[in-house]
Amino acid sequence: MSVIEAFFSALTSGDVEKVLPFIAADATIVGVRATSDPRLPIYGTYHGQEGMRAFLGELRAAFETEAFEVEDFLESPKLGFASGHFRHRVRHTGRLFVSTWALRAKLCDGKIEHYLFFEDTARLEAAFGVSTAEAA
Template identity: 80%
Template sequence: MSVIEAFFTALKSGDPDRVLPMIAEDAIIVGVRGKADPRLPIYGTYRGREGMRAFLGELRKAFDTEAFEVDEMLESEALGFASGRFRHRVRHTGRLFVSTWALRAKLADGKIAHYLFFEDTAALEAAFGVSTAEEAA
């Protein structure tokens, strides 16, 4: 089983302890955007296995996941990609967040060393009822 496939299998279990062995001790985890924003708790850069645990905790606090599908996976020794689609309900607004997604993971020694997740940030912000557009200008 590839690293990316094993990662998503462990992720679907809902147990972060099954995910952490696939994360390098000094990994960098970018939750959609590298800069943290207290209004969007999944934004930010997390470090190492405990960073991944914190990131997954933010996801669980923010969303009720109604669907999460992995459609494609590709992997070489140094790089992994995956893509799919999901539907989350934002817990504090009750709004749906529906998006396609992609993951780019740099791999080292059979572990994820750099995790970067892409999704529709405009849809995320709308579901949370916030906008960062003014800050980007």
């Protein structure tokens, strides 16, 4: 099983402690956008295993996951990709957030050292009832 496959297997178990061994001590975790926004708690950059713990905590607090599917994996010794789709209900608005997603992960010694998750941010912001678009 590849690092990315094992990571997602641990992630879907719901047990954060099973996820952390796949995260490098000095890892960078980018939750969709590197810059944080208090209205969108999953945006931001986190560091190391405690950062992954915090990021996953933000996800659990923000969403009730109704579906999360991993469809594709691709991995080399230094780089991993995965993609799929999900359906989350935003806890504080009750709105659905449905999106395809992709993960690009830089790998080192069998651990994720850089995690960057992509999803439909327009749909995310609509589900949260906010907009980060800059005024023209």
